[in-house]
Amino acid sequence: HHDPTHFDGGLSNRQLFAVHQVAERVEALGQFVMKTRRTLKGHGNKVLCMDWCKDKRRIVSSSQDGKVIVWDSFTTNKEHAVTMPCTWVMACAYAPSGCAIACGGLDNKCSVYPLTFEKNENMAAKKKSVAMHTNYLSACSFTNSDMQILTASGDGTCALWDVESGQLLQSFHGHGADVLCLDLAPSETGNTFVSGGCDKKAMVWDMRSGQCVQSFETHDSDINSVRYYPSGDAFASGSDDATCRLYDLRADREVAIYSKESIIFGASSVDFSLSGRLLFAGYNDYTINVWDVLKGARVSILFGHENRVSTLRVSPDGTAFCSGSWDHTLRIWA
Amino acid sequence: MSGKTTTTTNNIAQARRTVQQLRIEASIERIKVSKASADLMLYCEEHAKKDPLLMGIPASENPFKDKKTCILL
Numbered sequence: 001h002h003d004p005t006h007f008d009g010g011l012s013n014r015q016l017f018a019v020h021q022v023a024e025r026v027e028a029l030g031q032f033v034m035k036t037r038r039t040l041k042g043h044g045n046k047v048l049c050m051d052w053c054k055d056k057r058r059i060v061s062s063s064q065d066g067k068v069i070v071w072d073s074f075t076t077n078k079e080h081a082v083t084m085p086c087t088w089v090m091a092c093a094y095a096p097s098g099c100a101i102a103c104g105g106l107d108n109k110c111s112v113y114p115l116t117f118e119k120n121e122n123m124a125a126k127k128k129s130v131a132m133h134t135n136y137l138s139a140c141s142f143t144n145s146d147m148q149i150l151t152a153s154g155d156g157t158c159a160l161w162d163v164e165s166g167q168l169l170q171s172f173h174g175h176g177a178d179v180l181c182l183d184l185a186p187s188e189t190g191n192t193f194v195s196g197g198c199d200k201k202a203m204v205w206d207m208r209s210g211q212c213v214q215s216f217e218t219h220d221s222d223i224n225s226v227r228y229y230p231s232g233d234a235f236a237s238g239s240d241d242a243t244c245r246l247y248d249l250r251a252d253r254e255v256a257i258y259s260k261e262s263i264i265f266g267a268s269s270v271d272f273s274l275s276g277r278l279l280f281a282g283y284n285d286y287t288i289n290v291w292d293v294l295k296g297a298r299v300s301i302l303f304g305h306e307n308r309v310s311t312l313r314v315s316p317d318g319t320a321f322c323s324g325s326w327d328h329t330l331r332i333w334a
Numbered sequence: 335m336s337g338k339t340t341t342t343t344n345n346i347a348q349a350r351r352t353v354q355q356l357r358i359e360a361s362i363e364r365i366k367v368s369k370a371s372a373d374l375m376l377y378c379e380e381h382a383k384k385d386p387l388l389m390g391i392p393a394s395e396n397p398f399k400d401k402k403t404c405i406l407l
Binding site: 033073074230234250276278318321 | 355358359362364365366367368369370371372373374375377378380381382384385386387388390391396397398399400
């Protein structure tokens with residue numbers, strides 16, 4: 001029979017469940033040399049979250065000690081700093097305009113701070129409370145403008161907020177436990193986002209309707225991080241079960257597992273390189289593993305942090321990635 | 335009315351919501367893993383040359399990599 005949707009590279013006799021089976025003939029990657037190029041020092045306690053500015057240079061990071069710092073990653077200079085009224089600032093995000101940052105944590109809120117370039121800037125004075133949850137804020141992200149923020153919380157929900165008015169625009173119910181992470185679909189692919197939680201589920205949501213459109217439950221433990229594949233057709237997850245996984249949205253299933261017997265500590269944060277070929281994952285054993293997304297193999301292991309890697313993001317132009325750690329530092333790798 | 339009846343009613347309502355949600359999720363059109371994988375591979379291939387971390391770019395073009403020469407002012 002002729003099935004036009006079935007790609008047949010001589011593989012039609014076998015049942016195919018994973019990307020690496022289809023990618024058998026793809027050339028393996030060579031050796032990678034990635035080193036720490038910058039170390040950002042200044043936080044007084046565990047770094048919990050970081051985000052890049054669209055200018056590919058500035059970074060916002062937040063820490064257990066309540067401090068939120070904006071850095072110039074080229075020079076390692078600190079450009080802005082604010083102390084939150086709470087400890088454990090678990091989430092922070094840069095606004096698309098580069099003119100504001102959002103953060104929150106144990107205060108159960110997400111607040112927006114405009115960034116000015118005044119000499120004696122008082123960031124705390126301009127603080128705007130936007131989101132209110134009934135438990136800790138675990139993740140936040142601006143949508144494609146400075147006007148709306150998406151949040152995830154220990155209260156088991158995600159929510160979309162209008163920044164100006166603080167109004168709740170949509171709430172997302174469905175997780176059976178704390179939601180730990182979220183990622184917005186690349187703008188070309190429409191109004192959806194993915195979230196991961198302590199219920200071991202990754203859920204894909206329609207932002208307009210609040211409806212869960214797909215859910216995936218194959219991890220054996222908390223999902224700490226979710227990140228869309230650059231095409232928007234798939235997403236990766238990192239979990240306390242020591243594996244990272246790839247889920248394809250159109251196939252509606254898990255299509256790859258990135259694991260090794262020797263990796264026994266949880267993966268805290270994941271991100272793709274620009275082409276989607278590499279997956280960078282930070283782990284609780286202080287290392288960063290670099291995975292070949294198509295072949296399923298690890299291509300590099302990066303040492304340097306002296307405690308858990310808690311957060312990791314590739315820069316907007318893909319030239320480097322930044323990792324944050326419980327060792328109080330952030331590192332830029334290239 | 336006893337509390338037991340209310341709980342039963344709530345459980346039924348909850349179960350109905352779950353079934354409804356599962357119906358929505360089950361009704362989406364799926365493609366085969368072979369096709370999905372092929373598309374992922376194609377995307378990687380098409381964008382590989384523009385992926386600095388994959389290709390490695392010369393130090394002179396990467397703001398994070400040290401350039402060899404220093405000028406003493």
